[in-house]
Amino acid sequence: MPLASVIFYFSQQGSTKKIAEKIAEGLNQGENRCELVRFTKLTKDLEMIKNFDFSKYSLIGFGTPVYYFYPPHHLFKVFESLPDLSHVNGFLFCTSGGNPGACLYKIKNILDKKGFKIIDGYDKWIGLDQHRCYSHFKESALPSSLGHPNPGELAEAKEFGKNLIHKTLDPNSPEKKDFWSKDNKWAEGGWKGRSEPFMEKWFPEFKLNEEKCTQCGKCAELCPVDAIVLDPYPQWVKDCDRCYLCDLYCPEQAIECDWSKQCAFMDNILKRAKKK
Ligand SMILES: Cc1cc2nc3c(=O)[nH]c(=O)nc-3n(C[C@H](O)[C@H](O)[C@H](O)COP(=O)(O)O)c2cc1C
Ligand code: SF4
Ligand code: SF4
16 A cells, blocks of 8 residues: 655755655655645644644654754644654654754654654754854854755655655564754753743844834744734744744844844854864
8 A cells, every 4th residue: 555644844944845845755656645744833833733634644754943952942832732643653854054952852752752653763964054143153153054955965865755665664663762862951951931931031132123124024924933023013022932033034134133142152162162
């Protein structure tokens, strides 16, 4: 019987999307069929999951970018909302700037509770790494990931997809458990919910230059957690993933955050690394 699979992925800047599409291409061999579902906005995604018929598939994949060594914060809620998945095999993947930290391990921990059997996972694909903070570094730029995912990585993703077919059809395929599990110490203080608002404290406040802002709404549109409301200018109404893509993609550069503290911190780390 042909293999029916589905890949759920989140991708703000397009790299994880490219990898997901290549894995799907690999899974779409012969009669086998793979569908792609993109997570976009938390409220919409939770509703979609509630109505999704997971019983149609014998393989389910989840893909995400890495944000601060973890999956983007709001995806924890998405994974927690999934139903029992004990009937199905699964796989995990992410794209990062080269340091995926505990990203897949964190997802695995939640999906273990859903009875999900993970038969494969990969966290080495590199995506175009852009963050608002980077342009401010004085000492040295971080390694550039321009051009990633590159043709070699895309071919590897397709191969990964192809290999998943026989791994899924083989009832003796072992469970994959060896995800890098050491929680990053720096990130460990965060992500514990609003009682410990680590991200709010560590990252800059959102500052809007009303003279530059045209109230176009692009920032609110791209925010995955609807943290921005136009009234009539953008207001940040709740804590969020701190991706700063609202800032990066504002066509008027109207969002002016003060990164000096964070850049001094990163400059120090880079200086120490250079000395070693
Ligand atoms: C807010 C933010 C945090 C990030 N944190 C990390 C990180 O901890 N480690 C890393 O290697 N890359 C990090 N990156 C880079 C992204 O994981 C990488 O660019 C990813 O491929 C983006 O996926 P997308 O294009 O599908 O959105 C970060 C990027 C952003 C925007
Ligand atoms: S994207 Fe920029 S210009 Fe448009 S509403 Fe947001 S802050 Fe204003
Ligand atoms: S940084 Fe901006 S786009 Fe990203 S989650 Fe927060 S408000 Fe939304």
